Amino acid sequence: MSPGALRSGSFTGLLALLALLAAPVGLVAQGDGESMGLTPQTPTSEYDPELERQTSRLAAQLRCPVCQGLSVEDSPTELALQMRDVVREQLAAGRSPEEVKAYFVAKYGEWILLEPEPRGFNLVVYVLPWLAVLAGIGVIALVVRRWTAAGGGEEETREEAMPGEAALAAPSEDATR
């Protein structure tokens, strides 16, 4: 690859790289919120495995207000334990998971959910990463086409102009590309 092609292609290449790097960040943010760590058991007088499972599942969808990167299920803080108690109580009282989530959203706001409701402006979080991936692929396709076109043209001119140095030019071109 000649220095000229490197300069003109590198900026668009950089844009493509940035777009591709940004996309996975968005995809990770979309994560399903399932906890993967150890879950400390809260002792209950009557251990109900089904209730505990429902509580864990719901708690894994709530953000711990203290350690905001953790779910209520994963967080060891006292407030998280207390929130799990509230979840368990409400589920045991017959509320649906949706109603329990709505309770916390009414108290804390939508940020209490680890996964924002796919509605309204929140859709941007879900759609934008895919758009970024598509844009990145598009830019890369464009750039690769331009690189290969420029490289092919220059090889021809070199071979014509300086046949003696063609042997030297060709290996270095392949190496840079």
Added chain:
Amino acid sequence: MSWRRAFVAVLVLLPVIGLLAFGMTRDPRVIPSPLPGRAAPDFALDVMPLEATPLDRADSATTIRLADLRGNVVVLNFWASWCLACRDEHAPLSQVAREYRDQPVRFYGVVYNDSQENAKRWIRQMGGQSYPAVLDPGARTAIEYGLYGVPETFFIAPDGTVSRKVTGPVTAAVLREEIGKLLQAEAGREVPAGSDDR
């Protein structure tokens, strides 16, 4: 690099820079609460007795219910002895509480995730509190108010709606401003029709 490329670069970068600049004007730690404007969640909390008696009698406990406080401005402050920032707001809270003692204003300090022993010791060390401390076992009331840290202070209007939430240590100026505003609004509402209060 051609001018056209430079122009495209600027066009692409401007919205990104604009978005980042806008982000710099916002504090990521301040989370808007959905409570202001809505009815304040009811509570029934026991007053923490401050006398260090070996046996705290059950009948001496008083329960504070928000429903009983209608008509008063209520300042609900959540605090804990392990909370460093709570020390900064202790003096302003006690001072302003004293200033409004003869008016329909009530201050309550909700002890958040702390032992009674530590809370009592903290109050003693800080030179006393001019308003009651109330206990919130299991942090149920804290969760009802969407608490995510201490200190947090809620201003409740005489009609029972949350008028403002302050995250972090509250200052005397903010206390006086908000209480004054709520008292004025209430006085304005109570003026009988036909009279002129302006």
